[in-house]
Amino acid sequence: LRVNPEKKEEKERVTLALLRATLRLAAAHGFSSLGLREVSRAADIAPTSFYRHFADMEELGLALIDDLAGRYVDTLVERARATSTGPLGVVEMIVGGALAGVASDPELVRFILAERVGAVPAFRAALDRVLSLLGAALRDAFTADLAVHGAKVPAPDIGRAAVVLLLEACSQALDQGPEQVPVLRERAIGQIRMLLSGATAATGTTGKA
């Protein structure tokens, strides 16, 4: 038996409505407080129809991470790979891209920030996997250029550290509003550059400064 592509598309439209409704409600009251009925109501379907798309809220949350969060992070990874102006340029591009995401989809960013350290282990693991890709891309972008210059190769966890500082800037942008974004942008760029210059300038971090 085949499936009508129109039908498939229609189903995915409803599935997306559930995902978006969840993000909207989670931004206000937190994902873990949401119920299947509340989300279904917000997506304009009957509570029982929820089961046509997900077995429970946890499965929906994983779809949220794999689909929407994954796409957002992939965008940043592409940015990091496509930037050819060296490590410092990559830092500017990635911070700008992340903060642009905060402006265009604040609910998604809030979800990522919250569930990355939330109470559901499966969510933490899934987001860790997604964000590791970004960390690896940043580390590659940093070291590739440095190798050309013959400088010291930084620790492999510098990509992850940069991601952490990046996410903190997003968190503050969410709380402090769009008028603070330029300041937060420069601050995050400065912090990641400090990290980068500290990692490459000194020949040993254990020695006294």
Add this chain to the structure above:
Amino acid sequence: LRVNPEKKEEKERVTLALLRATLRLAAAHGFSSLGLREVSRAADIAPTSFYRHFADMEELGLALIDDLAGRYVDTLVERARATSTGPLGVVEMIVGGALAGVASDPELVRFILAERVGAVPAFRAALDRVLSLLGAALRDAFTADLAVHGAKVPAPDIGRAAVVLLLEACSQALDQGPEQVPVLRERAIGQIRMLLSGATAATGTTGKA
């Protein structure tokens, strides 16, 4: 009318039981999914007795932040102030202290990490206030010693950046277990030292590396 100090002590014993029960349950299912009945049951009091201590779960959460989280962070602040072996020594002390907290009270640290970026604005604000104290103490410890050496004074947000990297180490320690702590410790120390050395070594971070 006076109150019997014995009675007051007894009430505070029950209040503390509610706070600890909440931390235990929140570590498993998330604070925002908890109800007053569930917490009261875990603390061995009747649901209606809850109201003798807190008006609702949000008030309890704020007490959790002001009392338990505040005490934990104060310990770290004291450590930062009491260390006299320079910025590099402060980094070691503070990372060690934070990770010791993860070992001794993992539920509290999970709560701090989660609610710092969770869905309740009042919790985010209260934790931001508490963690700002630590950031300021770190910045002071970093700059005080550097002033003696006549080096460049780092950006004021370096304390906050160090706190963010510190919290990330705690988060990974919670997820990866105690046997990974020594590795995470060295990694966090390295990252914060990179930040510090990058902030003080270069005269300008905008120039090409």
Add this chain to the structure above:
DNA sequence: TGTACATCAGTGAACGCGCGTTCACTGATGTAC
């Protein structure tokens, strides 16, 4: 000293409500022949 009153943490019964889940059904669409 004794007696009357105030305070206050803890309680059990009761309420209305929203929850997750089950079930049997509808109706549109695709397949077999």
Add this chain to the structure above:
DNA sequence: TGTACATCAGTGAACGCGCGTTCACTGATGTAC
């Protein structure tokens, strides 16, 4: 072509359950005089 059957997203009724909150009460302790 027409007819019988399969698939599947969506539905409304119904269930038992735990929730937050109210209320009037108990009993221990402190205060007034």
